[in-house]
Every structure is written in C-alpha cells, then in structure tokens.
Amino acid sequence: MSDEVLQRFSLGGSDVDAAKQLYESGYHGADFRIEKTGKEFSYRHAIAGTTEMSFRSSAMGGHVRGRLEASPDYFVTWLHSGGATVATHGQEATWGSGTPWLFPSGAPFEFETVDFRQSILAFDGAYLEGIAAEVEGPMKGPVRFHFATTPSADDLLAWRRVVDEGAALVLGGSPTALQMAEISRRTVLAMLAAFPHDRDRLPPEVLAPRSARLRAAMEFLQAHADRPVTPADAAEAAGLSPRGLQQAFQRHLAVTPTTYLRQVRLERAHDDLLASSPDQVTVGAIAAGWGFTHLGRFSVAYRQRFGESPRHTLAR
Template identity: 30%
Template sequence: MTTLFETTDLDAAEQMLTSTYSAMRFTVSGDRHLARIARNTVGPVELHHNTFTMQFHIEADPMRRLTMGRVLGGSFSYRCGSERCDNEPGDIFLLARPDDPYQSVNIDVDLEFAVIDPPLLAQVADAGPGRPAAAFRFTGFHPISAQAARLWVTTYDYIRDNVAGTAAAREPLLAGNAARLLMATALATFPSNVIADPSIEDRRDAHPVTLRRAVAFIDSNAHRDVSPGDVAAAAHVTIRTLQLAFRRHLDTTPGAYLRRVRLEHAHRDLLAGDPAHTTVGAVAARWGFASHSRFTAHYHAAYGQAPSETLRRR
C-alpha cells in the first residue's frame, strides 16, 4: 500500500521529514514550496519517492537507518563529516551513515530510494569472524562500479514495479524475498567492510552435518519467511559456511535449494487447486515468486509442463 503526503506548507513539510527520517532543521529559499513523499513497505524495507519543488538546506541528526537510491531530477548534495557528495540525475547514492549527522543542499530534487535498518543486513551477509552485526559499515557513498550501479537500478526497478504497492506485497514470503534481494544488492553495489570469502573456519565447518542441519531446517520451514541468516543460525555456522556447504555437497546454493522446496509446495497446491477459485499467480506469490514468467520457467524445468496445465488437470 502506498502512503502519500503532499503539502505546500513548510512547517508541515519539516514536521513530516522529521517524523519520517530524523530531527532536522529546514531552511528554504524562493517562493516555490511543494513537498511530496510517497512510501511503500516491502517486508522489512521501505521504498520512498520524494519530490521537492523548491530549494532548501537541511541540517539533520543521524537517521539510524540506511538510505540508498537514485537521483531522478534536480541536484542533491550532502556533507557527512569531512566527506562531500554531489549528485545529479542518474547518480546512485548512499546517504550518510546511520550514526552520523549530515547536511544537504537540494534544488528541485526528485529522489527514489530504499530505507533499511542496518541489523537487517545480517540476514544476507556475515560481518566477519567474531564480529557482531553492528560491525557492518559501508565505506563509501557511491557504487563501486558502473556495473554495480546498473545492478542497483535493475533490482530496485524490478521490486518497485512488481512488488511494491501491489497485492503481492502482502504475501510474507514474496515480500521477504524482495527485501533481502534489495539488501544483498546494496551490499554488492556500495563499498563496505563485509567479508565475502570463506575463512579457514568456514571451510572446516562446511561438512555434511552442517548441510543436513540446514536442509532439515529449510524442509521444515519453507512456508515461513526465512533468511540465509536464519538457516545459518539453525545449522550453527556462518552464512559463508552455509553457502560453501551447499556448493561443496549439492552443487547449489541455499537460496536455490529453498526455491526448489517452495516450488514443490506450489506444485502440490496447483494439483489440489480448483481452477474456478485458484490462480497460478496467487499460488506463485504465496510461495515467494514475484515474477510469473520466472515461476513458469522454473516450474516447467522441474515438472515438464506449465503450472496452468497442472491446475487444469483437476
């Protein structure tokens, strides 16, 4: 569901920005004053589209959340400590850091961005051996490469267009998958201190017992919105160990194995469904598949027919 706020009242705009993001001081120049803030929730992540038809300066307290996105129009500059970032249309940015205050200058700016609570990143990546989730830290405000920037745009647009604001966003598995996809993309897009390569301990612990624990957990909890972090915790290992164990012993990934299990559940639902009341789209969304075409492709590869054919066999 989309939450929309729009006003030409500067006091109301400042109050909305403060309640939505963090306490801030708002200084406006000129006589054009339009602020528009649209928000969608996708699982634990929010997608925002903010348009400001005015020139203004902000001094803001720490947001305590991560904000990253794209400039669609206007100009958007901000300073965090001694670091300054100037952004123009098309630029991908990470706004400040959760614990740092910042200042920004905005001229007729049009932005779309994701808002993420930092601890959620522990669902998709390890901070490193012996390091708590709080040790996660992004080390730069712009993408590591042009390819990484394109990946962010593609992923964000896909989730915005296919999940956010649709009935599908009410399905816990689908919304959770979409949110974690965006979080994983953020880690792949912006420089950080996250350690991706398996350690010696990870390699040692990626044994068959780890795999059996993980598989048992997935098989029993595929109907729940589980993350790689949940599976790793159930197997008593790190996410890197979990990934290595699946590659080493099953030549797949934890995510692919979970998708296969959920595909089996979708298959059973289609077999038991009534074509008069059951739709392929509803079954796909229930089991975490946002894209009808991708669900159909996975289903056909597994069962040799389209899901609609299975449903009509009743």
C-alpha cells in the same frame, strides 16, 4: 500480505515548520533550514513497505540545508527533479536527476537540495547486514558503502530491474508475505552487487560447519518454506554461522541455502498444481503463494525442473 503488514504512510502540506519537523524526526536530522524559492512552498512524503524494506517518495519546493546524523539503517535515493549536494568526512558529491546514490554509511553528513523530487529505498540495518554476512562472510561493524562512487552501467541496469520489480509489487499491489520476503532479499543482494562497499571481516575459524547441522538447517527450511524465513534463520536454528551454512550447502549440495529454499518452494508449487484444477486457481496465484515474484522466471525454472510448463501441470 494485508495492509496491516505492508505499512503505508503519507503526509504533506505547505507549512514550513511541519516539513522541518517531519524530515528531522524521520531521518535523524538537525539544523534544517528551509528557504522558499520562487515557487509556492509545499512538501509531500510517502512510505510503503515493511520494517525490512520500504519504498519512499519525497518532494519539497524550496532551498533546504541541514545535517543528518549517523543512522543504523541504509538508504539509496535518486532524484527525479532538482539537485542535491552531500558532504561528509571531507568528501563532497553532487547529483542531478536519475543517478542513484547512497546516504553515507554510519556517518553524519551535511546536505543541500533545491526544489527536489526523489525516490528513496530504505533498508533496516540489521536486515541488510545479516544478508551481507551470509553472502560475504561474517564481519564486524556496518557495511560501508562508497557513497560518492557511481556503479557501472551494467550493475545499475541489473539493480534497476530488481528495484522496478519490487516497486511494482509494493506500490502497485498487495504482495504476500513470501513475495515481500523474496523481493526484499533480492533487492539487498542487487544493492550489494551494484554498489561498492567494505566491511571488516571476522577470522575464518568461526566458519566450520558439521553435517548434522546441515541436515538440521535443511529440515528447518523444509518445515518453514511457507513462511518468510531466510538462510540466517536456518543457520541460527542449526547452530551455525550464516557463512558456515553457506559453505556447508556448497560443499555437500553444490547450491546456496537460498537456492535450496527456492527449490523446496518450487516442489511445493508443483504439488499444489498437481492437486488443483484450472477452474479453482491460476498458475500465478500458486506461484505468488510460494513467494515467486515473476511469473515468467517461475515458469522457466519450473520447466527446467519438471520438464513441462506449470500451466500443463495444472491442466492435468
């Protein structure tokens, strides 16, 4: 993935008015009040990612109060230093360092921070809601995360593993388009699994699939496996709802569309390994080219499928 696709932005300084303008414009903010504390005032804000998912870091010395209007997007954040208090609809929660929490979904909120340094994971609203519809069924309205509820220790651990993997890819390298699509989707799935949430479900009669449409979806995924497509794209191409596609795959193939697409890409990686030699390419390069983000997991899945390591296949 080139830098034209993996967007990067960074801005900082010591001007209070510039900081206020940056955060108000970037996060639908209003009525920001920034008071200097004992430290010399400074701020810095950086973004790296795509329109679907981006990793952000933010730091500001000072006592900050303000209001963020309802946003169509989703943000989960955790502090490295300082503290934050958030209030919305009569709920109030305070966080210190280390514990991740979400901006209240689809609602304005007031906040207060002091000398903070934080990480932020941002998701495009339509992208996250599309994945939620695939795995949880068609729903009306946004995903309503319980912003004041902390996930369990096990759920947080699983979520952090995926986030750490994504951060290493985005912040520490130049991921391919397929890698970025894969890690973005997995991060959303980990977020949905870890953080309690609600949505208003659609009636079940919209979910009925047909076998011909299932074949069309399979053919679409096979034809576009080298591109950052999603099950939602296949559902649209086949004239199905995302949940209908999920049910069709489970009923007829006993796998999810995501698993099927990963199997197709594993087959393509196998073909590339057979057609290559160790002096031409590495196993890691081929795995990355087909969107696999973790070489160890790729090797395990490959051995389970083909009965040998990818390194052995490449050496033939």
